[in-house]
Amino acid sequence: MTSLDKTFFPGEQRDDFTVIGSVTQRADALGHVTGRTAFFEDLTPPGLLHLKMARSQRHHARIAGVDLSDALAVDGVVRILTHADIPNNLYTPLKLIGVEPDDEPILAEDTVRYLGDPICAVVAETEAAAYEAVARIRVTYQDLPAVFDVEEALAEGAPLVNEYQGHNYFTYEGHHCRRLRFGDVDEAFARADHVFEWRYESAPIEHAPTETTGCIVVPQPDGRLRIHSDTQACFFTLDNTALILGTPFNKLRIVGGTVGGGFGGKVDIVVEPVACVAAMLTNRPVKFVYTRYEEMQVSSPRAAERIYIKDAVMNDGRILGRKIILYVDAGAYARHSPYGTTKAAAHMPGPYAIPNVWADCHCVFTNRTPSSAMRGFGVTIADFALESQMDRIARALEMDPLRLRLLNAYRDGDMKAHRKVAEGTALIEVIQKAAAMVGHELPAEFRRMSSAEGR
Amino acid sequence: MASTVVSLRLNGRPAEFLARPGTSLLSSLRDSLGLMAAKRGCAQGGCGTCTVLLDGRPVMSCLVAVETIEGASVRTLEGVAADDGRLDAVQSAFLDGFATQCGFCTAGMIMVAESLLAGNPDPSRDEVVEAISGNVCRCTGYASIIAAILDAARRKREVDVV
Amino acid sequence: MAIRRGRGYAAVNYPTGMNLGGDPSQALIHATTTGTFVVSLSSVDLGQGLKTVVAQCAAEVLGLPYGNILVDTADTDTGPHCMGTFASRGTHRVGNAVIMAATEAREVMLAVAADELEVDAGDLETDGSGFVQVKGAEQKRIHITDLALAAHFKQGRTISGRGIFLKEKNDPVPETGEMDPDSCQAHACTVAVVDVDDETGVVEVVTMYNAYEIGRALNPATVAQQVEGGAWMGMSHALFEATEPYYPARSHGPADFSEYLMPTAADIPEQHSAILERPAESGPFGAKGIGEMTANAPIPAIANAIYDACGVRLTAMPFTPERVLRGLDALTGG
Known part of the structure; x- marks a missing residue:
């Protein structure tokens, strides 16, 4: 049951709309209920080839040799791509906006850095032939030491995950982490009645869209490639793919826009480049769609995070200072994690007016599946930590948990830790509303509070 | 092994096509017959997006080898609306109840509901939940789908009374 | 237990939204001969309903029924640039771009109507059902279909509009984390x-x-x-x-x-x-x-x-x- 409550912010409403604010039928729903909505895979171009990936079976290893002879002998195999077939094999998706360095190969060259790192792409007449050939590719590995824990990865002497990065952390303008410095937390801890410090952690989480990541690339009569994709970002995928292919941007055309669930997982550029290379080399349509296993274990998850929060708190519940150390587990390659870590820094210290804030937000490389964007990127796990922390402080002070939040809630005009003045705030009001919904009684002074009135 | 000719009754009409041994009903529908409503979400019977009705019973078509159902009757979402395009009660209830988001699970959900309501015109909420328990939806949180199926049952009963 | x-x-x-290297999205809108408005985008609908909500934005600005709007997305040959669907940016960026495009198209629409009705464009309003009418003299009106036909075949004008929303690039200050990310x-x-x-x-x-x-x-x-x-x-x-x-x-x-x-x-x-x-x-x-x-x-x-x-x-x-x-x-x- 979801309902609108228009009693809040009465002076800021406008109700002279004709379409906005009305329950309007979804433009796509008729197609959904009749089974006629076209998704990228609902296309069977004649001569379609199937691409399946041979992937690393080690966490971190040198590739001593790749023997394709048995695989090439499988009936129906048309071609097997290796890194030598990819024009610009090394990339990073955010290079479009100037993020460096290129740190991820489309197909592994001499090293694999996580279980599932792509090595060779089999292109075959049928899916069955492609799977059979993948099973017959013989890769010889020389294992390298691997590191899986974010703090161990940053310790002296840890195995280097990604030599293109040079360290097991992403470098932010010369710093080993994204920093947030606001006020003086040490002074706050010295002045506080209580200091609370706790640790929080999460594991990687899968987007689990019902439609897996994939594309179908169809060579066109004019020499261009039409890419039917379930990407969440058409031009972002097009531009990255063109850079990897080393072709003019206008050689590619992306047709998409209808996606069977994304949740952030389909922002990565993981199927289109290699499928385009296969289509160019064979001059035939090529389909590369992730299996459910690949979606679960190889496609980028929501990053695991580890968060330490240390708070300086007064007896009355005011939070004077908050110090945060965040580790974002980027896995073996950067993808979008450098940005997600910055987004996490901007989110600290949560929706509260805390005058002294210090945060070090580390984007850490480990030998696991690279993580990337997911619904609530940079924020979801932080919120788990921040709001668990608030509950623990309330319990420690024997305070009502909602009053503790209301007391510290940010309001219009407050300077946030990243030095942006808050506006359009409404934390107080959603707390007041939630309290009313569950019959949680608040004293009059808390019911009268308003985000719009500065303190 | 050679392909064989498979004959089905598909959405009320005869259909005949060639299939390699072991070809799934899902692949036959999508790749040989051009019926795209049933989706391949996992190809291993874990998500229900490929659900169709086989002789009236819901099956995950990715798990059915098509040569084993020679002569059977298969119904897909394409065969649910009337020939003039009029939606049936389940489709209308999903539409009006905002029970679709990305739409990828919708075909499977509707086919399960068709089967449930054909055998049980007045299901309880628990019976609806049990019926869709093999179907994954990542968008809706299921509440709107359950409500739509219960609403469809009401609509069908009202039509039957008339 | x-x-x-x-x-x-x-x-x-x-x-x-976010500010990675600048964060733009564009929209183009044009009227067909019979007064349907096509919103051209390259934005992606993941199931959250972007196609629906941007059509609502266009309808609201144009003062036309929702049914008069078609959304054509996402084809990089025909749709203008969009950064993509992430960072809770879709409705905000694309919605704003569509509003801007529809505002420009509405101006042309009213100018065409003004010529047809021989009144000042400033005296016109939309009724939300498909008519452009003179304020205070509602019987003096023209339907969007007739208006669009006149634009195409009589006046020789395109009823169209361009829109873009850009959140400008903002680099964090490395020492302090000062930034404007959203x-x-x-x-x-x-x-x-x-x-x-x-x-x-x-x-x-x-x-x-x-x-x-x-x-x-x-x-x-x-x-x-x-x-x-x-x-x-x-x-x-x-x-x-x-x-x-x-x-x-x-x-x-x-x-x-x-x-x-x-x-x-x-x-x-x-x-x-x-x-x-x-x-x-x-x-x-x-x-x-x-x-x-x-x-x-x-x-x-x-x-x-x-x-x-x-x-x-x-x-x-x-x-x-x-x-x-x-x-x-x-x-x-x-």
């Missing part, structure tokens, strides 16, 4: 009621209450969809989901839906949600992003409810029966 009930709270904010903030408070079985460690979410402030609910039905589905995902994250259940160990990784557990239709709680509106100056009709944030507050609310129920403070996600039981054992020295 008992079922123990607890209640937990969480309150959060969530940013709309356009506005939405807000949420969740109250979760859980039952903890102290014998099995199983947590059941009984009820979730959510209060959201989202600027403006452009389409209350699709807002409700995000609220309900997002709360479910938050609960799923809280109790079940991990691709590496023994993180940081890589073992026991689930391979499919029989191993990667999520709540089924049988596991969903009762949900009560309220939507508050505090229109954002930068948002399309005041809207902020709602899609992503709905999964966030449920997680700590459930963690806090588990503590309230049985005294176990879970600091690692997900809150599996194993972790609950280990926590209960630690409390009793077991």
